[in-house]
Amino acid sequence: MGRTLAEKVWDDHVVRRAEGEPDLLFIDLHLLHEVTSPQAFDGLRKAGRPVRRTDLTIATEDHNTPTLDIDKPIADPVSRTQLETLRKNCAEFGVRLHPLGDVEQGVVHVVGPQLGLTQPGTTVVCGDSHTSTHGAFGALAFGIGTSQVEHVLATQTLPLAPFKTMAITVDGELPEGVTAKDLILAIIARIGTGGGQGYVLEYRGPAIEKLSMEARMTICNMSIEAGARAGMIAPDRTTFDYLQGRDHSPQGEDWDAAVAYWKTLRTDDDAVFDAEVHIDASELAPFVTWGTNPGQGAPLSASVPDPASYEDASERYAAEKALEYMGLTAGQPLRDIKVDTVFVGSCTNGRIEDLRSAAAILEGRKVADDVRMLIVPGSVRVSLEAVAEGLDKVFTAAGAEWRHAGCSMCLGMNPDQLAPGERSASTSNRNFEGRQGKGGRTHLVSPQVAAATAVLGHLASPADLSDVAVATPAGV
């Protein structure tokens, strides 16, 4: 019988298989950041063990880093300790680190792909749930816990429980103005935040094949929000073009050999998935969340749902709790929801294409008076590219704040936070209670919806902007 993409990559990495035991897999790339690595390094130190493969291990600073005044000492003692600890550990164990201020620094899931470290057919792990992002290249990429981080540091292998496979086939074409973010939010709303539990998802079909690498990363990034172990997309010409010429991509004859192998990384025609979901892309519209988990979303044109309309008691209860926390009323049109903050960034939507699409909407327009808008590139490289294209000027002219790279307002581990009761439209991936700051309320959106929302001050899509006067350029 044929095999799926995930099964092929898995089989190619098994270093030990024994009856009744989980397979032991070789890990090709181990990414580290400051939050989940300290105890793992402590464990190694106590056991007197070195890092087995420093050449396959790389660290960056992202969660605790500020996005302003990065040359000043870090004010928050917890964040400062986290970063200092990572620096000490990497120096002691010989691990390559891109610290704050380095040109390769950024959110770990933006850094790996842009360096060409994330490659098709590889196994990638990181002590971070959004490691699923790297599956966009046809890599098998898992988020792992701190004790597993220690295991990989010590052995470059990991015992992993078997998985099930789910095909998510997206037919048709995304309508104008509908993005990868809308698609993944719609998929999670459909299968639920537990729908992917135990599965490696493979996104496939014509609508997926048309997507850029950035868009594919947005989709795979949020696989974890559907509860999945990982998400994958088969590598193709788009993948190869993205990788060619990157720092760590193979070169010359090695490149040709790599591409020849990568081309075999497709699910066989006769392979059977454990579950299948079909989505028609042409039926989708801009999608936003109204609740406190990423599955509580609806098309922007809809209204806040009535909890009473849910047949399932636990869903009804979750919706009631969510409306209470979010300060929303059943039946209220989603477009009427006013926000005070807009955040464009994160490993979901902080790449160059995301910034370009937000800038295209903000060009010649102004952020509404009572809205603060933060634009946070996913990495320093993304930031430099944006500056070279003049996007930073577009953002600041519109009244948005142009910040330094990092996780920023995606989660409340650094100074960029919502105050209690504040409401954001955010291009990140989690809208849990308090995620962006205690008492903060988060609506997950695409970069396009974020930009239109910033201009109008309420949840909106670019199509709603036709009636907003475009500021007359100076001198005209």
Ligand SMILES: CC(C)[C@H](C(=O)O)[C@@H](O)C(=O)O
């Ligand atoms: C801090 C880290 C462990 C966490 C994760 O695992 O994803 C964070 O990146 C997040 O997005 O919630």
Ligand code: SF4
């Ligand atoms: S940007 Fe957000 S989701 Fe991504 S690693 Fe940072 S905190 Fe986690």
